[in-house]
Amino acid sequence: MRSQTNLPSRSGTxxxxxxxxTPGRPRDPKVHxxxxxxxxxxxxxxxxxxxxxxxxxxxxxxxxxxxxxxxSSLSDLVTDLLEEANNAWPMPQKQCDTIEEDLRTLYRNxxxxxxxxxxxxxxxxxxxxxxxxLAKLLHEKFFLPxxxxxxxxxxxxxxxxxxxxxxxxxxVVDLLMGRxxxxxxxxxxxxxxxxxxxxxSILLKGVTP
Numbered sequence: 001m002r003s004q005t006n007l008p009s010r011s012g013t014x015x016x017x018x019x020x021x022t023p024g025r026p027r028d029p030k031v032h033x034x035x036x037x038x039x040x041x042x043x044x045x046x047x048x049x050x051x052x053x054x055x056x057x058x059x060x061x062x063x064x065x066x067x068x069x070x071x072s073s074l075s076d077l078v079t080d081l082l083e084e085a086n087n088a089w090p091m092p093q094k095q096c097d098t099i100e101e102d103l104r105t106l107y108r109n110x111x112x113x114x115x116x117x118x119x120x121x122x123x124x125x126x127x128x129x130x131x132x133x134l135a136k137l138l139h140e141k142f143f144l145p146x147x148x149x150x151x152x153x154x155x156x157x158x159x160x161x162x163x164x165x166x167x168x169x170x171x172v173v174d175l176l177m178g179r180x181x182x183x184x185x186x187x188x189x190x191x192x193x194x195x196x197x198x199x200x201s202i203l204l205k206g207v208t209p
Contacts, residue, residue, distance in 0.1 A: 035060045035067060036084055039077060043120045048127035048134075051077075075133060081120060082141040088117035091149050099157035103200045106150050107176055111191050114184060122185055147173050167207045175203060 038060035042051050051074065057064040071077040092109050096102045114121065121142065128135035147170075154169035179199055183189045 031060075031062060031066060032070060035062065035070065036081060039081055040120050043081075043123045048123055075137070078124070078134065078137055079141060082124075082137065085118050085120060086142065086145070089113035091146060095153070095156065099153065099162050100200060100204055102153040102157070103150065103176065103204070104197055106146075106153065107180070107196055107200055108193055110146065110177070110180060111193060111196060114180070114191070125181070125185065143177075147177070150176070163204075163208050172203065172207060176200070 035056065039051060039056055042055060042059055053067050053071075053074070054064060056077075057067045060067070071080070089109075092105050094105075096105055121138075124134060124138055128138050150173040151169040154163065154167065154172055157163045158165050158167065158169075176199070180191055180196070183191050
């Protein structure tokens with residue numbers, strides 16, 4: 001069972017961020033980017049528990065005030081890290097002619113991003129098992145948009161009579177996502193695009209006439 005523990009704030013208490021940066025001179029976007037880069041490096045090299053505002057300031061080579069001016073808590077910082085990952089890992093918006101092409105396109109996007117712009121996601125997933133607030137952030141800011149897009153593609157396929165109206169889009173998407181993250185997080189097997197194309201075909205054979 002997940003604990004009810006929130007992400008620790010800069011003051012050491014357990015609370016959500018207020019998203020009210022400390023007023024002052026305009027923030028330098030280059031410094032902002034360097035701090036986020038340092039945060040990602042800490043996550044990948046040392047794990048989530050090592051990510052504190054003090055450690056972040058030292059890694060980025062800036063004063064603690066520069067960090068606190070931008071984020072009042074780790075919750076706010078993680079939100080920005082997820083936004084940065086989403087921006088670097090955009091979801092395919094173009095619709096394909098068939099549901100198989102749609103799902104393959106989305107699935108390939110998930111896989112390539114997981115090994116690229118989304119490298120911090122597995123670290124956050126591991127921590128979210130014990131942190132309910134982090135789990136909520138991951139779900140709302142990262143997984144839910146991808147899930148909804150894939151479900152919308154399946155609903156569109158229903159309208160085209162390409163798949164039966166009885167098909168549960170949520171279950172189909174969960175099977176795809178679950179397969180990918182199981183291999184990546186649990187077995188440690190390389191998730192290869194050529195293998196996963198077959199998974200889409202096998203899954204669709206089970207839900208199409």
